[in-house]
């Protein structure tokens with residue numbers, strides 16, 4: 124991208140003013156630093172034709188670039204097993220040498236290049252890619268398969284069919300000119316400038332207006348019809364489908380236009396590209412891929428009305444659309460910050476699903492994230508911001524963390540302001556985690572290092588043990604942090620040695636503090652609720668940061684407690700043990716406002732004899748609409764042969780939720 128140098132200087136300046144640079148996790152990340160390159164690639168023009176039955180690509184790639192050094196004599200291109208036939212630099216023949224492992228080429232410039240000049244390089248080549256570009260069905264002896272060619276560039280596979288610097292820290296505008304047999308549709312990134320027919324072949328020309336990262340370059344070829352529509356703000360949308368499956372288009376792409384409107388409003392920045400296409404392909408190895416302006420997805424999502432409830436494209440559709448901002452418009456500078464793509468896409472797809480499927484659905488997604496994250500932490504304590512921390516951290520845990528960040532910032536409105544500012548600071552650029560932190564701090568004036576330390580740069584989750592007692596007109600809730608203490612989890616302990624942010628000692632006094640705090644504790648604001656039998660409630664928000672904290676809630680008139688909630692609605696990712704009496708569980712299961720709190724009360728009844736809990740569970744079942752609570756009740760009553768339970772099972776057999784019906788059968 125053109126302004127790389129300027130951007131770096133601005134960032135560097137901004138970072139110098141910070142006391143510490145915290146762009147690294149506490150566990151070494153081999154992918155922390157972005158890769159080096161000596162030229163800035165600015166534009167790629169790709170001209171392609173194919174011999175599909177041979178899986179052969181014939182190409183010409185023309186790069187426009189600018190040196191980033193005072194003198195450049197050679198340039199590296201990633202090109203795995205690509206066969207170069209000629210290379211020209213600024214129109215003159217250039218020598219080139221393939222690397223020993225066939226991963227790319229060194230191009231030797233016929234004349235040294237100086238910085239800030241605009242240079243060009245063109246490569247004539249052929250390849251039979253084993254990855255990155257896939258030929259589907261061209262050699263099917265029974266001629267039953269669809270015939271398609273499609274690409275999957277992420278992480279670093281586009282270099283198998285395009286010779287280029289294939290790294291996300293250098294963005295460029297791209298254009299693709301593809302010659303292909305008539306009868307097929309060709310899709311690539313950007314605007315379709317033309318499709319001209321000659322001698323039974325059509326030449327398709329697509330071009331991007333704005334720069335994007337190399338892994339987002341895409342190509343899709345097959346037999347399709349296209350439904351053209353547009354958002355309220357006029358973004359052209361092209362929905363590809365197989366001509367014989369016209370009846371599946373509407374249900375598959377349900378909410379697509381509404382989604383675009385919703386995202387533009389929620390994110391606060393108009394859709395950053397010229398158009399948006401979605402194309403299904405056969406045999407796709409993932410769910411979908413957010414190629415810039417052109418999402419490609421597995422055709423198993425093309426559903427009819429009957430299977431819509433079981434497997435629909437809504438969440439994935441929203442996820443990939445969110446990536447057009449988070450991933451495509453702003454792109455992680457290195458893989459260490461991959462979560463800036465996936466956690467955001469997951470957060471926004473969950474927020475959109477909340478819009479159409481409701482709050483319970485959203486909360487259950489967060490709960491599932493919590494369960495899976497805690498399970499993952501048993502294997503290792505890798506943090507969200509780490510290239511190797513895996514999909515549970517990069518997707519759902521990171522999304523949960525963003526939701527917590529939203530709470531800490533003060534809610535959806537201020538969160539949205541921060542995210543808008545973050546995007547506005549880096550249009551079509553690269554970002555790392557520090558950029559997000561700085562943006563939040565600039566908008567709110569808050570100091571948020573601690574939050575990013577705990578939840579992004581460090582791994583693990585807190586575990587709380589909660590008890591309570593009533594003393595002299597007070598309800599005292601005692602909260603203990605009982606997670607395994609570690610230097611790579613929780614809140615870091617500041618050392619008394621200046622410049623040392625993390626101490627190796629387990630216990631160390633903070634300057635000016637008389638209390639000792641071990642490394643690995645969490646600091647979070649947590650809500651407490653005491654519900655009384657007269658229907659009133661006391662609520663209190665308190666920071667929990669020491670190993671043991673006592674939360675005091677006044678109850679001068681000695682009202683009878685109905686039930687107590689620690690972190691109602693499970694806003695904080697954690698595990699918790701809080702033993703509650705049968706009376707409390709019953710009240711919580713029947714009365715708590717949040718589905719998650721009702722679910723937890725029911726789940727806590729697991730070991731209570733059926734004869735004691737049956738009537739309560741039947742009552743809860745009648746009131747509940749969300750499947751998770753119903754499924755839990757069915758599981759707990761599975762062995763019960765009481766008439767009332769049998770009647771409930773019969774009724775549950777025709778429940779509108781598949782998961783509930785399935786639970787009865789199982």
Ligand SMILES: [Zn+2]
Pocket residue numbers: 442446464465468
């Ligand atoms: Zn994604």
